[in-house]
Amino acid sequence: MTVDLNGLARRVAEELARADQMPYRPDGGGGLATVPIAPKHSKAPVAAGVTYVRDQARIADFIDHTLLKAEATRGEVEKLCAEAKDQRFAAVCVNPVWVTLCSDLLAGSQVKIATVIGFPLGASHSEIKAAEAALAVRHGADEVDMVAAIGHIKSGDWQHVAADIGAVVKSAAGRVVKVIIESAALSPVEIIKASALAREAGAQYVKTSTGFHAAGGASAEAVALMRLAVGDALGVKASGGVRDCETALKMIASGATRIGTSSGVAMAQCLGRGPLPLGELLAGPDRHAGQCATGVCSSAEKAGQSY
Amino acid sequence: MTVDLNGLARRVAEELARADQMPYRPDGGGGLATVPIAPKHSKAPVAAGVTYVRDQARIADFIDHTLLKAEATRGEVEKLCAEAKDQRFAAVCVNPVWVTLCSDLLAGSQVKIATVIGFPLGASHSEIKAAEAALAVRHGADEVDMVAAIGHIKSGDWQHVAADIGAVVKSAAGRVVKVIIESAALSPVEIIKASALAREAGAQYVKTSTGFHAAGGASAEAVALMRLAVGDALGVKASGGVRDCETALKMIASGATRIGTSSGVAMAQCLGRGPLPLGELLAGPDRHAGQCATGVCSSAEKAGQSY
Numbered sequence: 149m150t151v152d153l154n155g156l157a158r159r160v161a162e163e164l165a166r167a168d169q170m171p172y173r174p175d176g177g178g179g180l181a182t183v184p185i186a187p188k189h190s191k192a193p194v195a196a197g198v199t200y201v202r203d204q205a206r207i208a209d210f211i212d213h214t215l216l217k218a219e220a221t222r223g224e225v226e227k228l229c230a231e232a233k234d235q236r237f238a239a240v241c242v243n244p245v246w247v248t249l250c251s252d253l254l255a256g257s258q259v260k261i262a263t264v265i266g267f268p269l270g271a272s273h274s275e276i277k278a279a280e281a282a283l284a285v286r287h288g289a290d291e292v293d294m295v296a297a298i299g300h301i302k303s304g305d306w307q308h309v310a311a312d313i314g315a316v317v318k319s320a321a322g323r324v325v326k327v328i329i330e331s332a333a334l335s336p337v338e339i340i341k342a343s344a345l346a347r348e349a350g351a352q353y354v355k356t357s358t359g360f361h362a363a364g365g366a367s368a369e370a371v372a373l374m375r376l377a378v379g380d381a382l383g384v385k386a387s388g389g390v391r392d393c394e395t396a397l398k399m400i401a402s403g404a405t406r407i408g409t410s411s412g413v414a415m416a417q418c419l420g421r422g423p424l425p426l427g428e429l430l431a432g433p434d435r436h437a438g439q440c441a442t443g444v445c446s447s448a449e450k451a452g453q454s455y
Numbered sequence: 456m457t458v459d460l461n462g463l464a465r466r467v468a469e470e471l472a473r474a475d476q477m478p479y480r481p482d483g484g485g486g487l488a489t490v491p492i493a494p495k496h497s498k499a500p501v502a503a504g505v506t507y508v509r510d511q512a513r514i515a516d517f518i519d520h521t522l523l524k525a526e527a528t529r530g531e532v533e534k535l536c537a538e539a540k541d542q543r544f545a546a547v548c549v550n551p552v553w554v555t556l557c558s559d560l561l562a563g564s565q566v567k568i569a570t571v572i573g574f575p576l577g578a579s580h581s582e583i584k585a586a587e588a589a590l591a592v593r594h595g596a597d598e599v600d601m602v603a604a605i606g607h608i609k610s611g612d613w614q615h616v617a618a619d620i621g622a623v624v625k626s627a628a629g630r631v632v633k634v635i636i637e638s639a640a641l642s643p644v645e646i647i648k649a650s651a652l653a654r655e656a657g658a659q660y661v662k663t664s665t666g667f668h669a670a671g672g673a674s675a676e677a678v679a680l681m682r683l684a685v686g687d688a689l690g691v692k693a694s695g696g697v698r699d700c701e702t703a704l705k706m707i708a709s710g711a712t713r714i715g716t717s718s719g720v721a722m723a724q725c726l727g728r729g730p731l732p733l734g735e736l737l738a739g740p741d742r743h744a745g746q747c748a749t750g751v752c753s754s755a756e757k758a759g760q761s762y
C-alpha cells in the first residue's frame with residue numbers, strides 16, 4: 149500500500165486548525181474534546197463495526213471486559229464470560245488460546261469476543277499476525293485487537309506499519325480490527341501518523357495501549373489526539389490503567405468509544421446498569437469521585453491492577 | 456503426547472534425595488548447585504544444541520545479547536549485532552520481525568540468532584507458535600525461545616502444555632528450542648513439572664523468564680530447581696533482571712548455562728574477554744562486587760532496565 153504521508157499531515161493540520169476554533173459542546177457535535185453522541189432519532193449511517201456513543205448508553209456498552217495476563221486460568225476465563233453476560237458488556241477481551249472457550253460460553257449472547265494479535269509487543273511478522281487473526285476468526289472472534297509494528301513506527305518505516313495493519317485487516321475478513329499503537333511510547337506526531345495510517349489501512353478502531361508497557365497506559369491527551377486523527381470514521385479504545393469511573397469518563401469525554409479494563413464490574417456497580425446521564429457526567433468527570441456510591445473511585449481502587 | 460506425571464514426580468523425588476547427599480564441588484561433577492563443567496580433555500558426548508559451561512569459558516560464551524522491547528528500532532538492532540560480533544557473544548536475542556536483518560548482519564560470524572515465540576504471554580495458539588517458529592527458522596533463526604502456555608500450567612492442563620511445546624519443537628526442525636516457563640509466576644512444583652515436561656517434549660533448554668512479567672525475572676532458586684528437574688540433559692537459561700556480573704555468576708553457580716541480558720557488554724568489560732577463573736568466581740559470587748574493575752556491579756547498574 150502506498151501511503152501519502154504528506155496528504156495525511158496536511159489534513160491533520162487542517163483539522164487541528166479547525167478544532168482550535170470549536171467550542172466544547174457536551175451535548176454532542178464535533179470538536180476535539182467532545183464525544184460524538186448521535187442526536188436523538190438520528191438517521192445518520194454508522195460505519196460498520198464501530199460502536200459510537202449512543203443515546204441512552206450504559207457504562208457497560210463501553211466496556212471490553214479484559215483478562216490478558218499470561219497466567220489467567222480456564223476458571224478465570226469462565227468467570228469473565230459469566231460476568232460479561234450478566235452485565236451485558238460490549239465484549240470480552242482474552243488471549244487467542246481462550247477464544248474457542250469464550251465462543252462456547254457466550255453462544256447466543258450479545259457479548260462480542262475480542263482477542264489480541266501480536267500481543268503485546270507487535271514485533272512478530274505480519275504473516276504471523278495475519279495467520280493469528282485468521283485463526284481467531286475461525287475460532288469465533290468478532291474483534292481482533294492487533295498491536296502495530298511499534299519498532300517500525302519508531303524507525304520511521306511507515307510502509308511496513310501500513311502493510312502490517314493491512315495484512316491483518318485482510319485476514320480478519322470483515323471482523324472489527326482495533327490497532328493498538330502503544331501511545332505512551334510514542335511522540336504526539338507518531339500517535340497522529342499511526343492513527344491516520346490505521347484508518348487508511350481499513351481498521352475500525354485505534355486503541356491506546358496494551359496495558360503491558362513500562363511507559364504506561366491510556367492518557368486523555370492521547371485519546372484526544374487519536375480521535376482527532378481518525379475523525380468520526382473510527383472508534384477509539386482507551387485501555388491500560390483505566391481502573392475507575394472517573395478515569396473512564398475522562399477517556400469518554402476525550403473521544404473514547406470503548407474502554408478496555410478489568411474493572412468493568414466495579415464501574416457498573418458504581419455508575420449503575422441503566423442509561424447514563426452522559427452529558428452531565430462528561431461535563432465534569434472530576435466531580436464523579438465525590439458522588440461515587442460504591443467507593444470504587446477511591447485511591448485504593450486506583451492502586452489495583454491495570455489489565 | 457501422553458505424559459507420565461507420576462513417573463516424572465518419582466524421578467524428581469529420587470534426584471532430590473540424591474542431590475541432598477552430594478557435596479558442593481565447584482570444580483565440576485553433578486549436584487544441585489554445581490555447574491556441569493566438563494573435565495579437561497573430556498570425551499563425553501554433548502547433547503545436540505546444548506552449550507555446557509566449558510573449560511576456558513569466557514563470560515561472553517554465556518551471553519544471549521538481548522533486545523526485546525516493543526519500540527526497538529532498526530538502528531538499535533544493528534548496534535546489537537555489531538556488539539555481539541565484537542564481543543563474540545553466544546547469541547543475539549531479538550523479536551521475530553528482526554530475524555532477517557540479524558541474519559544478514561551476522562552472516563559468517565559465530566554468533567547465533569535467537570528469537571522469541573508466543574512472546575511474552577505464551578497465550579497464542581500452538582498452531583500459531585509453530586508457524587512463528589517455522590518462519591523464524593526460514594528467516595535464519597538458530598534458536599527459538601518459546602513461551603510455554605503459562606495459563607494452562609496454572610490450570611493444571613499439562614497435556615496442553617506438553618503438546619504446545621511439542622508443536623514448536625517439531626516445527627523448529629532441529630534448531631535449539633528454549634522453553635520459557637515464567638518461573639516467578641509459578642510455584643516450585645509447577646517449575647519442576649514444567650521443566651521436566653520441556654525435557655520430555657524434546658526442548659534443549661528451559662529458560663526462567665520473559666523479563667516482562669510483573670512478578671519478576673530470574674532467581675537463583677528457580678535456576679537450581681530447573682537444573683535439578685532437567686538434570687544434565689538440557690541447558691538452563693537465566694533471564695530477566697540479570698543486570699550485573701554478581702547476579703550472572705550466581706545464576707551460573709546455580710546451574711545456568713546461558714544468560715539472557717541487555718547488560719552483556721558491561722559484564723564483559725567487568726570480567727574481561729579472556730577465560731574466566733570460574734572455579735574461584737563461582738565459589739563466591741558475592742565477593743566479585745568488591746573486585747569489580749568497572750563499577751558495573753554497583754547498585755546504580757542494578758537499577759537499570761532488565762531487558
